Amino acid sequence: MYLELLSGEANMPGSTYKVRDNAEDPFTAVRGKEFTIIASTPVLNAPFVINTDKISAEDRKALVEYFCSKKVADDKRLFSDPKDKSAKALYKKEGTDTCFVAVEDSWYDPIRKLS
Secondary structure (H helix, E strand, C coil): CCEEEEECCCCCCCCEEEECCCCCCCCHHHCCCEEECCCCCCCCCCCCCCCCCCCCHHHHHHHHHHHCCHHHHCCCCCEECCCCCCCCCCEECCCCCCCCCCCCHHHHHHHHHHC
16 A cells, blocks of 8 residues: 555545655655545446356356455465554455455446446
């Protein structure tokens, strides 16, 4: 993470952030700068997808079960411990229930409607 929440609730209007002093490119020019959120539009994460033409229904089920498992949710390479400021992972572990979940394609309809 290249930002530090100084006040307010994460990703909410009125919250103030500071760019970390050790932020890497492309944020080196704004290290130490602070800003306040004036508006926030939720962005849905891109999905993990399965080629249903090539992967059997049985293998698809096994893949979904594995990705949604506690083992994956507890993998610190994927989900960082929010208390560990030096942790580097793909996602921030917000709580014990943070994990991947299976969704239907329609879950992405709000993104489609943005265009």
